[in-house]
Amino acid sequence: MSLTKAERTVILSMWDKISTQADAIGTQALERLFASYPQTKTYFPHFDLHPGSAHMRVHGAKVVAALGEAVKSIDNIGGALAKLSELHAYILRVDPVNFKLLSHCLLVTVASHFPADFTADAHTAWDKFLSIVSCVLTEKYR
Amino acid sequence: MVHLSAEEKAAVSSLQGKVKVDVVGGETLGRLLVVYPWTQRFFDSFGDLSSPDAIMSNGKVKAHGKKVVNSLINGLKNLDNLKGAFAKLSELHCDKLHVDPENFKLLGNVMVCVLARHFGKEFTPQVQAVFQKVLAGVANALAHKYH
Numbered sequence: 210m211s212l213t214k215a216e217r218t219v220i221l222s223m224w225d226k227i228s229t230q231a232d233a234i235g236t237q238a239l240e241r242l243f244a245s246y247p248q249t250k251t252y253f254p255h256f257d258l259h260p261g262s263a264h265m266r267v268h269g270a271k272v273v274a275a276l277g278e279a280v281k282s283i284d285n286i287g288g289a290l291a292k293l294s295e296l297h298a299y300i301l302r303v304d305p306v307n308f309k310l311l312s313h314c315l316l317v318t319v320a321s322h323f324p325a326d327f328t329a330d331a332h333t334a335w336d337k338f339l340s341i342v343s344c345v346l347t348e349k350y351r
Numbered sequence: 352m353v354h355l356s357a358e359e360k361a362a363v364s365s366l367q368g369k370v371k372v373d374v375v376g377g378e379t380l381g382r383l384l385v386v387y388p389w390t391q392r393f394f395d396s397f398g399d400l401s402s403p404d405a406i407m408s409n410g411k412v413k414a415h416g417k418k419v420v421n422s423l424i425n426g427l428k429n430l431d432n433l434k435g436a437f438a439k440l441s442e443l444h445c446d447k448l449h450v451d452p453e454n455f456k457l458l459g460n461v462m463v464c465v466l467a468r469h470f471g472k473e474f475t476p477q478v479q480a481v482f483q484k485v486l487a488g489v490a491n492a493l494a495h496k497y498h
């Protein structure tokens with residue numbers, strides 16, 4: 210599965226808007242993840258997971274910054290996220306099912322912030338993009 | 352059976368009444384067919400599904416989407432006995448429609464995205480969590496009679 214030219218264009222143009230609220234979006238996506246899928250909290254026993262906590266803000270910002278790196282190198286997401294891929298495979302070892310859950314919560318967050326931009330085409334492009342990112346992050350698992 | 356606390360019920364009740372079933376229904380089913388094109392396999396008789404624009408403006412998609420989302424919203428009124436409420440529909444989806452239950456999860460998640468788009472800030476993480484819980488319960492109920 211790879212992105213078409215049109216899908217790349219959609220993602221790049223939406224990213225300009227998303228990046229102006231990057232931290233808030235990252236934080237809210239995590240809040241949605243922990244609220245809807247409480248089992249995902251098991252990966253963060255060392256965090257204060259209350260909405261608005263410093264941990265949530267810092268980590269949310271980190272997640273969206275990484276997505277930004279992937280967007281910047283949208284033709285070579287594997288290369289852009291190589292180090293993160295190793296981190297997830299050898300250190301974090303987050304079960305692969307959770308990438309779908311976070312991807313869904315990111316889509317929901319983007320949909321609620323940018324209703325007019327989140328057309329059916331944009332929805333498809335972002336779903337595909339996040340699937341590719343998830344694949345890259347799990348490709349070294351075994 | 353899905354149990355909602357008083358807070359969870361309150362979180363959802365204000366949104367429940369505001370959901371425009373025909374708009375949300377058409378958009379939900381349309382987006383399912385656009386974002387996950389393999390789901391079109393169940394809708395050969397629906398006419399032109401050749402492009403996102405064709406799908407989103409297709410009259411049969413809108414009508415059927417409304418039917419489906421009406422049924423999902425009814426789930427909210429039958430939380431004490433989802434399996435009973437959806438028993439006949441479960442048999443239909445298995446025996447006549449031959450739908451892989453995985454599709455119920457896909458549709459549920461698309462509906463959550465559509466609700467987020469329509470309600471923006473009002474669709475808080477807490478409200479989303481309740482809808483995810485209810486939709487998961489409905490998906491389970493729809494798969495319950497499969498054999």
